[in-house]
Amino acid sequence: MPRSNSSELITLRVKVVRALRDKWKKELDKNPFANEHFGGFVNELLSEMLEKDEFLKKYAPFLSEEGCTKDILYIKDIKENKTAEIYLNDNDNKLYCSLCKTFNCFHIQFAIATPKIAKLNIKPKAILYKELELNIQKEKKTSGRKKSSRSTVHQ
Ligand SMILES: [Zn+2]
Known part of the structure; x- marks a missing residue:
């Protein structure tokens, strides 16, 4: 090399x-x-x-990472002089901002762009949905192949 x-x-x-x-x-x-x-x-x-x-x-010069737990990512907002808590909604694993009380604000955009976002625990349900979607896509692409034996996972 x-x-x-x-x-x-x-x-x-x-x-x-x-x-x-x-x-x-x-x-x-x-x-x-x-x-x-x-x-x-x-x-x-x-x-x-x-x-x-x-x-x-x-x-976003007014936003910065303030740290995280396995459930919450803290984004400091100097403009608002507050800290936004970004976490995954229990029902559908969509990112939620406690400050704006919304699923699609600037804090969430910022949070997604940080590496720390990967520390949040996505609930198994959402992973399963993603896997199923991928399996369906694979099956569509490779028609004629046998269906995956893995269909449901009980929690
Ligand atoms: Zn927000």
Whole structure:
């Protein structure tokens, strides 16, 4: 792997490398401009993440992450001088803002753009719906294949 003098060796967790390789391979399949070198791909991914942070600072300079639990993401709003609590609605797993009492405000847009959003626990019901949707899409694409034996999961 080519390395410039200004590069630095870092240690990545095995689990992270595995997930990154999977992502890279999928990217190579669908994106003709994907980096052919794994290291280059990881560098680009991290750079894009940093660029996204910078974008968010310009896009919403009055909003910032205040922390999170496994259920709530706290977004500080300097304009309002309040903190919005963003959490997943119990019924349908839609993101809800306690400050605006709505499912589609600027705080939610901001929250979705932060990496911390992934810390929120999506209830199994919503994951199941997504899986079923994917299975249906797969079945439509590959007609003639046998249906998946997994149909319902009882909670
Ligand atoms: Zn809001």
